[in-house]
Structure formats: structure tokens, C-alpha cells
Amino acid sequence: MAKIESAFFDLSYLDALARRNTCIHRLDPRIKVIATAVFVICVVSFHKYAISAMLPFALVLVLVMGLAEVPASYVARKLLIVSPFAVMVGIFNPLLDHQPLMQLGPIVISGGWISFFSILLRFSLTVSAVLLLIASTGFNAVCMAMVKLGMPRIFAVQLLMLYRYIFVLVDEGIRIHQARALRSFQKRGLSMKTFSHLVGQLLLRTLDRAQRIHLAMLCRGFDGTIRIQRVFTITKGDLFFLANCCTVLFLLRYFDLPLYIGRLLTRLLS
């Protein structure tokens, strides 16, 4: 159970990070959402063998991470947890694509391996960018910003409710699990059969709670729409940040910086 419990504390930690006050935190959430979207689009639009051209984007991330005071170890740990998905996506590339593209001494590297690493790099960059967005803005503010940018309200409400009650649900799950663990000696009570009963129990409790929450909402005049009052103001500083950010990202996208530096160095050396 240690795993679920620690994941739970990790979520609270993400919230704690979002409450800090740095120059990145103070930016308008909408600006950050747009900047993150531009970043993600730039990264995924590279051709499939790109590796070196994407590296400067990592620098941008590191810079923002430093400014927002988000610990790199935290982001790295999260990346590691979700990395199996990216590995699954790219794992067959080396088997399917044998075209040799590169030679490092005696080792020939096929296109498949390069596109596999390219996928891993893309995954790391985009996931860390989104994590950084949430760690410097807060989940709720990101949702509200997306509503202001035109996301249908119903999605935002779903996400906000999910985020609100995941803590209650995990708590309840942990209690049920502890109650079982305390009375199942030498793993005798830990079979799949009891597990399915537990999950059913959790579902019933959740339905009951949902009914009570709905009642509580009705009591306070709920009529189908959730209204949230939030005033976001975009300052000149915000626009300046966005303009600079987009310029840098587009430049990095269209000019292969590592290639130019490499050429320059080889010319200097030769």
C-alpha cells in the first residue's frame, strides 16, 4: 500500500509547489497554458529522426524550472513513473526500421533506434513541460484558464470534481485496505476474491457519497451549471513574457542550433 499512499502525498506536494511565489508563478495562468501549448506543438512537430535539434528545448525547460523553483528530482521521478507508456509506444521501432543512419566507430545505429530515442526525448520534454505548468500554476487555476480560453465548462467541472474527490476516495480506499490487511494473516485474506468485494464496496460507498454531494449542491441552489468566480488579469509583463517565449521557441524550432554550433566548432578546429 505504500505506493498508493506516497502517490497521494505527491499530489499534495504538487499543490504545495503551486503555492510558491516566483516570477513564473505570478504569470497569468492563461499565458502559461498558451506557452506550454506552443512548446508542446514545437516539440512534437519535429521530424521522426530528430534528436539533437530538440535538445535546446530541454535547456528552456531547465531555465523555467530554475526560475519556478521546482525541484528537478521531483519532475524526474514523475517522468520515470509514466515512462513505460512512452517505451511501449516506441519499443517496436528498432525491430521494424533497420535502415542504418549513423555510424559510431564499429557500431551501426539503425533508424529505428534513433526514432525510438526521439520518441523518448519528445515524451520527456512534453510531459515535464505540462508537469511544470501544473507545479507553477496549480491544477484548479489551469482548469479555469482553459475554460477562459474556450474549453467547454463541463470538462473543467469534471476535472475539478475529480481533483477534489480523489483525495477522499484514496483515503477511503486506504482505510478499506488497512482494515483488510490487519485481519488477513500470512496473505490468506489477500486473494482476488476478497479484492473484488472491496472494489465493489468502494463503488457503493462512492455512489452513496455522490448522492449526498448532489443533495448538498441542490440545497445551495444548484441548477446544472457550476459558476466559479475568478478574475484573471493579463499585464504587459505577461504579454512580454509570452512574446519572448514564443519567439525563442519558434527560433529553436526553425534553426537547428546544435547543428550550427557543431559546424562552427568543426570550422574553428580545422
Added chain:
Amino acid sequence: MSHHIVEVTDLTHTYPDGTMAVRGISFRIHHGESVAVVGANGAGKSTLLLHLNGYLTPQHGSVRIGDFPLTKATVQDIRKTVGMIFQDPDDQLFMPTVYDDVAFGPLNLGLPPEEVEIRVQDALVRTAVAHLRERPPYKLSGGEKRAVAIATVLAMTPDILVMDEPSSNLDPRARRTLIELLAGFHHTKIIATHDLDMVLDLCERTIVIHEGTIMADGPTLDIFNDMELLARSHLEKPFRLQGCPICSGELSR
């Protein structure tokens, strides 16, 4: 003033599975009165409370809140008049932050933003939790959650407060703070509880419910001194009214 009266006449409710939770309950609660509804587990307290805010409509008999009889058409007006405080604050605090939660009701009433702001601030100050404004509800302690839940209801400016076990799951200090807070309100209060010591502090009148019917309805002190009645209703004399076993020497020897 007639509009803070709660009148229940011959109310009966049978659940779909055939359980008769309430069988012919009648009472009348006047403006500004503070009334405790006590009784054993499963006596029908919760079912009764669910009628007072229109979640259940009477199958038989009637419920009048102020000037309105409770029907499907008047339920919206009744919910503005009756503020319901739930047993588990986690059910009541469903929004991402304390502020959003307290603003939820006033925003649904269609109030302008400045008015919403005033009401939220006012409610948070009255329950002494103004410093928690921007916090997410799951980070609060039990006592804080309860105070915020009360603030969400106060922001609707109800005339009548209905509470289900307000002092459950609170530590003694938080319970005391809650009692002092509730004692300061001039609303009509209906409190369903097992905490009979709290009833002594807050309610001058007590209604005892047993198996869906009213066993007794009268001044709190009279009821709590009637040992036979308490025993029949699965209740006990509040600790404060019992002789102290240590002082009287029953325990020490």
C-alpha cells in the same frame, strides 16, 4: 413573524424497500427557537431532516416552512430559507477552494460579483475562518471543515438552520468552539444529534423520536430528567446531569 415557522403535520415516509422510517410525526417550531431532535440510531431523524429542505416530499401529511407548504413548486424557495448542514463536511465542500465553495450558493442565486464577495467574506468572518479562504478543503482539519461548511450555508442567509450531527468527529476544543459559534446565531435551529450535553448548551426544547414517532416533546431539562423515557428511547442522561462517580466516591473505592 410567521415566516420562520416550521410546521410538520402527521408526516409519514416509507422507503421503497418497505421500511417505515417516519410514522405520523407532528410538531411546530417557532421563530428563533432552538430545538434538538434526539433518538436512537435508525429512529428516523435523518429521514425527518431530509423533508425539511425538500429533498424528500411528504408522502402523507404536510410540511410548512414559513409561508410555503412544501411541494415540488416551492422547493426552490424553501431551500433559500432552510440552510442544511450535513454530517460529513466532505459532502458539503465540493469546490476546489474554500472561497469557491462559500461563493457557490450566492452565485447560484444570481447575485452580482460585489455582493457575492461581501457575503463570502461576511460568512467566513462569522465562522472565524477568513484566513482559510484560498485553501483547498481537503487540507483542512475536522473543526475547520465544519466551520467552513457552516459558512457555506450562512452565505445563503437562511432563516432556519438544520443540522445533522454537527458535533460528530470533533475534538473537545473544536466541539466547544462550534457550540459557542452556534449559540451566537439567532436563527431558528433544528439540531439532530446524539450529543446530549451539547443539547443542554444550545436547545431549550427537545423532541425525542423513537421508531418513527414522537415519544416526547418538551423543555430539554424535563426530558433529560425523565429516566424512564430516556431508557425507553435508547438514550442516557447527559454526563453533566449525572452525579460525578469520582466525587461521590463510587469509583475510588
